[in-house]
Amino acid sequence: MGITFNEEKKVFLLKTKNTSYQFRVAEFGFLEHLYYGRRVEEAVDYIPVRLRHGFEANPYEMKQDRTLCLDVLEQEYPGFGVSDFKTSACSIIHADGSNCIDFRYVSHRIYNGKYTIEGMPSLRNKGDDWMTLEVVLQDVATKVEVTLFYGVLESCDVITRHAVIRNLEDTEITLHAAHSTCLSFPTDEMDQIDFYGSWGHERNAQRTPVRHGKTVVDSIRGISSHYYNPTIVLCDHETTETAGDCYGVALVYSGNFQITVEVNDFKQTRVVAGIHPDTFYWKLNPGETFATPEAVMSFSAAGLTGLSHHYHDVVRHFLIPGQFENQRCPVLLNNWEATMIDFDEEQLMQIASAGKELGVEMFVMDDGWFGRRTNEFRGLGDWQCNLEKLPSGIAGFSKRIHGLGLKFGIWIEPEMISEDSRLYEEHPDWCIAIPGRKPTRQRYQLILDYSRDEVVEYIFDQIYNEFKDAEIDYIKWDMNRSMTDRFSQALPAERQGELCHRYVLGFYKLMEKLTTTFPQIRFEGCCGGGGRFDMGVLYYAPQIWCSDDTDAIERICIQHGTSFFYPPSVMGAHVSVCPNQQTGRSVSIDTRAALAYYGTFGYELDPNELNDEEKEAVKRQIQYYQEHALTSAFGKYYRLTGVGHEFVAFMSVADDQKSAVFSFVQRRTSANKGIIYIKLRGLNEAAVYTIPELGLELSGASLMYAGLPMPVIKADNTAKTFTLIQK
Structure with missing residues (x-):
């Protein structure tokens, strides 16, 4: 059994194939974490030792006994303001202005299958391998309740967590922190691996010893961001790729997040992960609930490669849309680096025809096909074909591409709006901006307010009407700016703190509608390249453009760091022109292909510009990928060296x-x-x-x-x- 409850000892035992996770109902109903690591069969309730600690506070129920203090007791979902001074999992402002929350055990239930999260992605309930545990806690002084959800996936050595907070009071409350998971370790002798970067330098792996105090990995950009990935590894100092204990936490979320690693003076390490509290306030009226995103946890005793394989298996088999499982992306040719926005229909046909002669399987038309889009300063928001550029329209042009024997893909950026657009002229209030304040511009564009259902529905209708009669096989979904000037004209002042999360929910709603309406279309996520490379996007899109930096040598580090949590099969990786447009570096076309084989192989160039030797190389490369992609991109991936070597x-x-x-x-x-x-x-x-x-x-x-x-x-x-x- 994946989940059992020892009634005598009040211990919950969660077991996967090789791991165990245990916690118990401790004194006075505190939910106390016991153990996470290699599989053990018996309850380890002997682990906690109660000591009297100087200058530490004690729960009221302890009376004159000072041996239990919350600052040392490791709670599964710690509240705020009642003597646990470490990072809290939940913080609530009550109607009277107080902000204490003290959760205690009420009940639980165990069942086969897996929970779902309304309006948000999570690992999929497939087969009979899942079990779920729900534990209900309630604040001792109010009727605020939280249900902790644990999903156990035995075959992949994965445990998932999320929480639902319910207001059973007669008055409204305000959530200020609502994290997804809290994980505790009885040691400060660990290393932390996280993944930092910027545009064109995403997901560089850095490893440092945990230190006393707090280390924060986060994003407040409205997206998971190029700068930090919503993932983290904690491991022993001696852990290598092939040996040693290591733990992973990954959020299935695409917005502002925070992962905090905190070490206290009692040699305890706590990890708290979820929505970033700095950009989050959420009002809950009586009877309302709030659901946190899902966190995916895993443990490996076989080193970092073993941990990566757990996450790779989960992503490939329990996260991406099922119709694309073990299905490679067609070898594609994208026109962006060949033409940028400046193209016409016949020019694209020439590029596509030349690609077909070399063995390309799909042509993708990038930015520039719609509305007033004659430069990057205009047109976003108007998703109707520019017939001056494409006289055949999208339906006609897609049929022409299919007539060449190629599949057809197209680029969209549906979350954005240009001030020079028909949509902005009609609905200037539909963008995220503060009235009376000049907005910050990034790429001379603003973000549509996806917290508003009417905006999401309008964009869906535009895309549906433009694409419903076309032969589209692939959509590249881009998003090219961070969120600033956070304000929605549809939300009252006291609810502006809900905008960022409501925006993410609107993004998921549109993705759900489009992928359900067009299930045959393979979506690729993109956000200035790899700025939203997360498990939330992968629920809808079986691949994500790994980085706008297509330099093969730069891609070594980018794909190396990405591989800790994400399999090569979801990494958008292409052969581009040389000298490279981002770095100016030139390397051989075979070197460029060597990196792209470990991903969704394709080309970012004009085949008409290649010499005869390069054309022959492209033919060989495409044939090689067609024969070996299910190994190179879908096999078990091994990092044989670091990236700092010669x-x-x-x-x-x-x-x-x-x-x-x-x-x-x-x-x-x-x-x-x-x-x-x-x-x-x-x-x-x-x-x-x-x-x-x-x-x-x-x-x-x-x-x-x-x-x-x-x-x-x-x-x-x-x-x-x-x-x-x-x-």
């Missing part, structure tokens, strides 16, 4: 271990250097593998334990890709 190596192994794709990148060359040996991973050690690129036949054991000598490469930033096929 070389980098990584590989993917098919689930049945019958094939693998391995890539080696020479970052810096030098004279008179020795041979580099790379030990592969994940192979069947008893099997023999053919490596056609090297003319070798070697056992999996030899490749993993003795290693594979790399060819001497007398050039910087040069990649080699090798194929392993089991005999």
Whole structure:
């Protein structure tokens, strides 16, 4: 059983294939965390030790006994203002202005299957592998109630959490913090790995020891952001890719978030994750509820690669839309880096025709096809085809592309509005801006107020009417700015703190309507590249554009950091023009392909500009990806080295271990250097593998334990890709 309750000891035992998570109903109804780690069968209620701590407060019920204090007791969902001075999971302002909340156990229930969260994405309830635990807590002095939801997915070693707060008072209350999960560790000897960056430099992995005080990973940009990803790893100091204990927390959320790691003087580490409280106030009238986003937790005793594989499996099989599970994206050609906004129909047909000759399977028309969109300063919000650019219209043009034997994709940015647009002229109040204050501009555009249902419905109707008669196979959904000037003209003053979360709910509502209406269309998330690369988006879109930086060498770090939580199959990765538009660097077209194989392979260029040698290379690359994508992008991914070396190596192994794709990148060359040996991973050690690129036949054991000598490469930033096929 995945979830049991020991009635005698009042201990909840949550078990996956290899892990255990335990907490109990402690004295006076406090819900106390006990353990998370390798699987144990018995209750470990002996773990907490009650001591008298100087200068620490005690619950009223303790009377003269001072051995229980909330600042040391590790609560599953700590409240605020009643002597637990660490980061709280929930903070509430009551009608009288007080802000204490003290949750105690009321009841629970256990059932097969998985909970859902109304209006928000979460891991999908598939098969019979899920169990759910609901634990109801109530504040001791009011009728404010919280239900903690725990989902247990045994096969993937994953436990999910979210909370629903209910106001059973006769007066309104205001939520100021409503986090999704709280996780506790009885040690301060841990490392923290988080993923920082900026536009074009997303998800760089940084590892630091946890320290006393608070470390915060967050975003207040209205999106999960380029700057921090809503994920975190905590691990032992000695943990490596292949060994050691490590824990992951990932939010299924696309808006402002906060993950706080706090260490106190009693050598305890607490992690609290959820919606960012700095941009969040939410009024709850009597009888109303508020649901937090889902947090996905996992533990691995097999090092960081083991933890990554848990999350990769969950994303591939329990998060992305089911119709795209194990289905590779068609090899696509996008016109953005070839034409930018300045194009016409015949020019696009020439590009698409040239791509078809090279083996491309889908043509994607990027920004510039709609409304007044003759430059980046105008047109957003008017989702009708510009017939001067595309006389055939979207329906006619898509049929022309299909007539070439290609699938057809199109770019939209439906959350944005240009001031130079028909929509803005008709509804200036529909954008997020403060009346009487000049708005901040980013790319000379504003954000539509998706907290308003009428705005969401209007945009849906525009897109539906434009696309319903077209032959569309793929939509690239972009979003190119952060949220500023946070104000909705549809919300009263006391509810302006709800705007950011209501915006995210509106975004999810539109995604749900479009993906339900057009289930055959593969959506790709994009936000200035990788600015909203999160599990919330992946619920609707089976892939996300990994970064606007398409430089293959830059992509080494970006895709490396992304791989800690997200599988290669969801990473948008393409071969682009050289010199690269973002960095000016030139590398060989084969090196560019070596990085793109581990993702949704495609091209960002004009095939007509390629020379004959490059065209032949493109033909080989497309054929290679068609034959090996289910290994390179969908196999088990291994980070064989770090990214700070003179070389980098990584590989993917098919689930049945019958094939693998391995890539080696020479970052810096030098004279008179020795041979580099790379030990592969994940192979069947008893099997023999053919490596056609090297003319070798070697056992999996030899490749993993003795290693594979790399060819001497007398050039910087040069990649080699090798194929392993089991005999």
